[in-house]
Amino acid sequence: MKKYIIFFFLIISFSLASGCTRKILYLTPEVTGYLYDSKTKEPLHNANGYISFYLPDEKSTTIKISNDGSFTIRSLTKEYFFIEPSMDDYTNLPSLVYISFKNYRNKTIDYSEKFNEQVPEEKANFEHYKKINLGKIYLDRE
Numbered sequence: 001m002k003k004y005i006i007f008f009f010l011i012i013s014f015s016l017a018s019g020c021t022r023k024i025l026y027l028t029p030e031v032t033g034y035l036y037d038s039k040t041k042e043p044l045h046n047a048n049g050y051i052s053f054y055l056p057d058e059k060s061t062t063i064k065i066s067n068d069g070s071f072t073i074r075s076l077t078k079e080y081f082f083i084e085p086s087m088d089d090y091t092n093l094p095s096l097v098y099i100s101f102k103n104y105r106n107k108t109i110d111y112s113e114k115f116n117e118q119v120p121e122e123k124a125n126f127e128h129y130k131k132i133n134l135g136k137i138y139l140d141r142e
Contacts, residue, residue, distance in 0.1 A: 020081060025126040027076040027090045028053050029115060031097055033134035034069040037104075039141060043069025049101030053093070056100050073097065075129065087126060097134070104139040 035044045048064050050056045051071050065071045078085050095112035111132060115124075118132045 023080055023084070025078040025080070025085070025087070026129055027078060027093060027126065028073075029111075029119065029130035029132045030075045031073040031111060031132055031134060033071060034136045035065055035071060035099070035101070036069060036136050036138045037141070038138035041138075043067075044101065044139070045069070047101055049099070049104075051097065051099050053097060055098050075131075090126075099137065099139065101139060103142055105142055107137070107139055109134060109137060 035047070036042065037044060044065055045067055046064060048062045050060055050062055051065075051073055052060070053073065053076060054060075063071065078090075095110055095115060097109040097111055099107040099109065111134060114132045114134055115130075119130045123130060
């Protein structure tokens with residue numbers, strides 16, 4: 001009888017341990033690219049500005065792009081342990097990146113075409129990490 005009880009507790013323990021692992025849903029891809037001045041054709045050097053999947057507001061934080069004009073927007077994620085969160089609010093997120101830098105016109109980039117080119121169809125769901133490169137993005141001066 002003791003063997004059955006021990007066996008039962010082992011099965012319960014393994015079931016709980018596997019359920020306690022953190023799971024991540026990737027709502028957006030990680031986006032990389034380079035920002036260039038459209039007039040000089042030179043990269044923006046160490047500029048501070050806003051690049052994100054959401055329109056900027058008063059709480060938005062600025063980022064500093066690299067010396068070569070490169071930037072990275074981290075993927076928006078949702079984490080859970082047991083119960084998967086509802087994805088209803090996230091299934092129709094627009095495939096847009098908003099860019100705002102001082103002395104330049106704001107720009108909105110639709111990354112859906114690059115997403116379709118660079119992400120295999122079997123990984124185009126919330127369960128897989130995705131990364132896309134937008135390449136060079138030219139900003140117009142105000």
